[in-house]
Amino acid sequence: MHRKEDARFIRGHGNYVDDITLSGMLHGAVLRSPFAHAKITSIDTTSAEAHPKVRAVITGETLAGLGLAWMPTLSHDVQAVLATDKVRFQGQEVAFVIAEDRYSARDALELIDVDYEPLPPVVDARKALDADAPVIRDDLEGRTDNHIFDWESGDRERTDEVFAAADVVAEQDMLYPRVHPAPMETCGAIADMDPITGKLTVWTTTQAPHAHRTIYALVAGLPEHKIRVVSPDIGGGFGNKVGIYPGYVCAVVGSIVTGKPVKWVEDRSENLMSTSFARDYHMHGEIASTSDGKILGIRVRVLADHGAFNGTAQPTKFPAGFFGVFTGSYDIEAAHCSVTGVYTNKAPGGVAYACSFRITEAVYLVERMVDVLAYDLGMDPAELRMRNLLRPEQFPYHSKTGWEYDSGDYPRTLRLALEKAGYDELRSEQAQRRELNASGRSKDLMGIGVAFFTEAVGAGPRKHMDILGLGMADGAELRVHPTGKAVLRLSCQSQGQGHETTFAQIVAEELGISPDDIDVVHGDTDQTPFGLGTYGSRSTPVSGAATAVVARRVRERARIVASAMLEVNPVDLEWEKGRWFVKGDPEAGKSIQDIAMAAHSSLELPEGVEGHLDAACVYNPPNLTYPFGAYLCVVDVDAETGQVKVRRFVAVDDCGVRINPMIVEGQVHGGLADGVGMALMQVMAFDEDGNHLGGSFMDYLLPTSMECPSWELGETCTPSPHHPIGAKGIGESATVGSPAAVVNAVLDALKPYGVRHADMPLTPAAVWCAVQGSPLRT
Ligand code: MCN
Numbered sequence: 001m002h003r004k005e006d007a008r009f010i011r012g013h014g015n016y017v018d019d020i021t022l023s024g025m026l027h028g029a030v031l032r033s034p035f036a037h038a039k040i041t042s043i044d045t046t047s048a049e050a051h052p053k054v055r056a057v058i059t060g061e062t063l064a065g066l067g068l069a070w071m072p073t074l075s076h077d078v079q080a081v082l083a084t085d086k087v088r089f090q091g092q093e094v095a096f097v098i099a100e101d102r103y104s105a106r107d108a109l110e111l112i113d114v115d116y117e118p119l120p121p122v123v124d125a126r127k128a129l130d131a132d133a134p135v136i137r138d139d140l141e142g143r144t145d146n147h148i149f150d151w152e153s154g155d156r157e158r159t160d161e162v163f164a165a166a167d168v169v170a171e172q173d174m175l176y177p178r179v180h181p182a183p184m185e186t187c188g189a190i191a192d193m194d195p196i197t198g199k200l201t202v203w204t205t206t207q208a209p210h211a212h213r214t215i216y217a218l219v220a221g222l223p224e225h226k227i228r229v230v231s232p233d234i235g236g237g238f239g240n241k242v243g244i245y246p247g248y249v250c251a252v253v254g255s256i257v258t259g260k261p262v263k264w265v266e267d268r269s270e271n272l273m274s275t276s277f278a279r280d281y282h283m284h285g286e287i288a289s290t291s292d293g294k295i296l297g298i299r300v301r302v303l304a305d306h307g308a309f310n311g312t313a314q315p316t317k318f319p320a321g322f323f324g325v326f327t328g329s330y331d332i333e334a335a336h337c338s339v340t341g342v343y344t345n346k347a348p349g350g351v352a353y354a355c356s357f358r359i360t361e362a363v364y365l366v367e368r369m370v371d372v373l374a375y376d377l378g379m380d381p382a383e384l385r386m387r388n389l390l391r392p393e394q395f396p397y398h399s400k401t402g403w404e405y406d407s408g409d410y411p412r413t414l415r416l417a418l419e420k421a422g423y424d425e426l427r428s429e430q431a432q433r434r435e436l437n438a439s440g441r442s443k444d445l446m447g448i449g450v451a452f453f454t455e456a457v458g459a460g461p462r463k464h465m466d467i468l469g470l471g472m473a474d475g476a477e478l479r480v481h482p483t484g485k486a487v488l489r490l491s492c493q494s495q496g497q498g499h500e501t502t503f504a505q506i507v508a509e510e511l512g513i514s515p516d517d518i519d520v521v522h523g524d525t526d527q528t529p530f531g532l533g534t535y536g537s538r539s540t541p542v543s544g545a546a547t548a549v550v551a552r553r554v555r556e557r558a559r560i561v562a563s564a565m566l567e568v569n570p571v572d573l574e575w576e577k578g579r580w581f582v583k584g585d586p587e588a589g590k591s592i593q594d595i596a597m598a599a600h601s602s603l604e605l606p607e608g609v610e611g612h613l614d615a616a617c618v619y620n621p622p623n624l625t626y627p628f629g630a631y632l633c634v635v636d637v638d639a640e641t642g643q644v645k646v647r648r649f650v651a652v653d654d655c656g657v658r659i660n661p662m663i664v665e666g667q668v669h670g671g672l673a674d675g676v677g678m679a680l681m682q683v684m685a686f687d688e689d690g691n692h693l694g695g696s697f698m699d700y701l702l703p704t705s706m707e708c709p710s711w712e713l714g715e716t717c718t719p720s721p722h723h724p725i726g727a728k729g730i731g732e733s734a735t736v737g738s739p740a741a742v743v744n745a746v747l748d749a750l751k752p753y754g755v756r757h758a759d760m761p762l763t764p765a766a767v768w769c770a771v772q773g774s775p776l777r778t
């Protein structure tokens with residue numbers, strides 16, 4: 001089925017925040033810090049206020065007067081809305097100008113005079129805990145260092161024992177660099193405080209409208225029914241639109257101060273420099289095995305760079321997200337990891353870019369470590385994986401770090417990927433190529449990279465998972481109108497994933513109503529039930545389950561109505577898609593449309609049965625879902641220029657039952673392109689003063705069709721046993737699994753040069769330096 005929403009998108013009729021214009025609307029712009037770390041000694045806004053088109057200038061001091069200078073982050077920290085004391089990263093919000101038009105607001109920024117006293121910045125996370133490191137968060141009481149948290153998982157002692165007894169131990173330091181999802185649409189908001197009704201409406205780019213509303217309620221002290229958050233069409237979120245940004249809060253305050261609606265939409269550089277980044281994990285991995293390649297244990301130490309405020313959005317009990325699944329897809333005896341989070345003078349964030357709550361980092365780590373081990377053992381990396389993958393009979397599998405993998409048949413999926421790629425032929429082609437290289441007849445290298453991943457998505461069971469105290473369940477409401485058309489209301493919010501299509505398909509499958517007759521309403525807190533929103537590929541696992549459950553409840557209500565219509569006992573009715581009929585008499589039946597009309601009619605219903613045809617549900621998932629996949633990448637590398645070309649990419653994904661195969665493939669295509677981008681091109685770089693070096697698309701590179709091969713997809717289907725329709729999430733799988741496949745492929749190409757590891761991004765310079773055996777200078 002084609003996507004219902006594309007009819008408006010491909011005609012240019014999407015309705016994004018910046019398309020909305022309200023009567024009398026003013027425009028805001030943010031003044032940002034040029035320094036990574038500096039004391040603010042004074043801010044003079046006189047000239048800006050004198051600008052003929054400026055209506056107001058808001059500073060940290062104005063906000064402090066309202067008790068709004070600081071706001072809570074999603075990780076139990078606070079973040080400056082507008083700086084009052086210091087600036088803590090380049091691009092931090094310092095003042096907000098409200099003017100009659102966007103250009104005047106921007107012009108007036110230049111009229112604001114701020115005196116800064118620069119302070120030494122902490123740029124390298126590895127130096128953040130040094131005794132002489134400047135303390136970034138001196139706003140927090142009693143704070144004498146840049147330490148945020150320590151978190152560990154697994155059994156340290158048991159792991160140490162396993163390592164002590166192992167034949168082989170391989171160690172490797174690796175960095176998953178700071179990257180940014182860079183969605184097509186940047187972030188923005190329009191705030192409209194109605195002075196008569198006291199109702200605040202915020203149109204905003206949010207992946208989690210209900211969570212945002214509750215946070216506004218808590219921060220502003222307004223009751224929730226006086227706040228309406230609307231998330232219209234969104235041009236990509238990728239985790240960038242989970243958090244609340246200072247610009248949103250400034251727009252709200254601006255509307256209160258001026259009595260007019262205020263629009264604030266950031267530009268591309270602001271998006272890249274100040275909004276939620278991803279990764280920035282410095283990892284030290286160790287892997288232990290027998291000499292013939294049975295993996296015994298994995299041990300990891302991580303230093304996590306969280307920037308100037310701990311603004312990552314992770315479930316409360318999981319400060320390092322779901323990094324705990326770093327044991328990957330393998331049957332091992334023991335594992336342990338410890339993660340230390342630190343502050344640095346960089347933008348806050350940390351949940352973004354299809355990360356599945358840090359499973360991107362975990363999968364990259366374990367898949368690189370398996371290749372490092374293969375290198376040391378002189379074993380084929382695909383064979384090493386096959387030897388250690390969990391076996392189908394081990395499911396449900398209880399991992400050594402406490403996760404319950406719901407279902408899987410890993411060897412089948414890996415075998416399929418190897419067959420599709422023609423693995424043996426590729427290896428023989430490579431052997432021939434290496435002969436040519438060795439005899440100096442060619443400098444063209446070829447590499448084959450394999451990665452196998454398992455994700456844990458669909459957060460999550462309320463008793464284990466909450467964000468800022470809000471449990472991670474989601475509501476759904478389904479109403480069938482008298483004519484048999486339906487409306488489904490969801491708490492999650494699509495940013496391009498196609499929910500208006502796929503969620504209609506779930507109802508269609510359960511009730512036999514055409515998906516064209518089912519309207520999916522989302523992204524408006526006044527119109528939808530409460531729930532935590534779309535991220536961590538949770539919509540299908542949680543809201544998708546809620547949708548199947550409400551549809552089934554409606555079906556059961558329909559059965560009672562049908563029994564009254566047919567004057568039979570409900571137990572004597574049988575369901576076939578779209579109708580209830582009398583067992584043994586298929587002719588005597590009523591379609592769901594007939595039943596819907598009857599449910600709204602004067603038909604007498606049994607005692608205690610209400611009329612109409614609707615249902616609601618709050619779905620509290622019993623477990624996460626565990627999608628998985630096997631990826632294989634083939635690259636050609638020019639040893640003389642360091643240029644990498646991705647020749648082929650085979651991706652076999654298993655996300656259980658696929659609701660819409662085309663949408664699933666689209667999700668995978670997008671994620672694979674992300675992986676090529678991260679592996680070869682992307683990094684948010686900083687100089688030693690903390691200047692951001694990637695504030696535009698000239699420096700922060702996005703992959704295009706030129707860098708991507710024609711993806712070769714395959715699938716296996718292992719339904720989730722606890723999900724009502726057996727579906728698992730897919731939205732982040734390819735971003736999680738693909739970087740390791742590409743990096744493994746490049747390093748496989750460089751094997752003859754004795755290169756075992758090199759960090760992303762594997763730019764031509766990085767590859768060339770690795771070949772030369774010289775350190776990369778950035
Ligand atoms: N789907 C399906 N069958 C399945 C699983 C999913 O047909 N077995 C469909 C779903 O119904 C949905 C889509 O695939 O239409 C993605 O579903 P899901 O895996 O549940 O992920 P979410 O809908 O929760 O989307 C979130 C996920 C995340 S966290 C990031 S980051 C990301 C991603 O989606 N951001 C995206 N993919 C994106 N795609 C687009 N176009 N834009 C983004 O911002």
Ligand code: CUM
Pocket residue numbers: 207237238239240242351352353354355356357358534535536537732
């Ligand atoms: Cu981690 S990016 Mo998605 O979960 O929105």
